Amino acid sequence: MFGRKKEAPLAQDVVDQQAAEALARQDAALGKGAPTPKRKAQEAARKRPLVPEDRKASKAAERAAVQEQRIKMRQALDTGDEKFLPLRDKGPQKRYARDYVDARFSLGEYLMFGALLFVIISLLVPSTSESMIYVLGGFWVMFLAVFVDVFILSRKLRKRLTEKFGEVERGTVWYGSMRSLQFRRLRLPKPLVKRGEFPA
Known part of the structure; x- marks a missing residue:
């Protein structure tokens, strides 16, 4: 009634068995040609050292690989090569949003310049001066104009994306709107x- 439970197979044994079965199926599909390697030979082929023997060489190789990846990413940011772009810039919808924003004139491109000018003027003009009211008013008018421009852009961009792709990917409209606030160059x-040159 209270017999001993069978011991559960080890995870490694299960993996080895699955690998052997996959190899057997492959041999059956392609033709045997050679004897099936023994389990010890299969385990030895899969074993890799957790810590490389030459750590200096390993670190140097890793640094070189990272550097190469950065260079490729930097080139992709210049050329638009989809393969090496950062994840946030990948995809046909992001590409369309970029092209659409870059093709139009956006007031947001000059928002940072306006803000910098406002800071400089506020340092030169006394805060109690009457002209400061006009400077502050001008800044808020510019800020409101940029807000309206971005709102119109987001509506048009969403409509274009829906017409071309059907369903708009999450974050694409926001991505285009934020790009419109950056200076074009x-x-x-x-x-x-x-x-x-608006995209078709």
């Missing part, structure tokens, strides 16, 4: 279309 990935 400083945008990354770099613009690949001229002003007025």
Whole structure:
């Protein structure tokens, strides 16, 4: 009634068995040609040292690989090569949003310059001066104009994306809106279309 329970197979044994079965199926499909390697030979082939013997060489190789990846990513930001772009910039919808934003004139491109100018003027003009009211009013008018421009852009971009792709990926409209607030020459990935060359 209270007999001994069978011991559960070890995880490694299960993996080995699955690997052997997969190898047997492959041999059956392609033709045997050679004897099936023994379990010890299969385990030895799979074994890799957790810590490399030459740590210096390993670290140097890792640094070189990371550096190469960075160079490729930097080149992709210049050329628009989809393969090496950062994850946030990948995909046909993101590409379309970039091209659409880069093709239009956006007030948001000059928001940072306006803010910098406001800071400089506020340092030069006394806060009690009457002219300071006009400076502050001008800044808020510019800020409101940028907000309206971004709102119109987001509505148009969403409509274009829906017409072309059907369903709009989450974050794509926001991605395009934030790009419109960056100065055109400083945008990354770099613009690949001229002003007025809207994507089809």
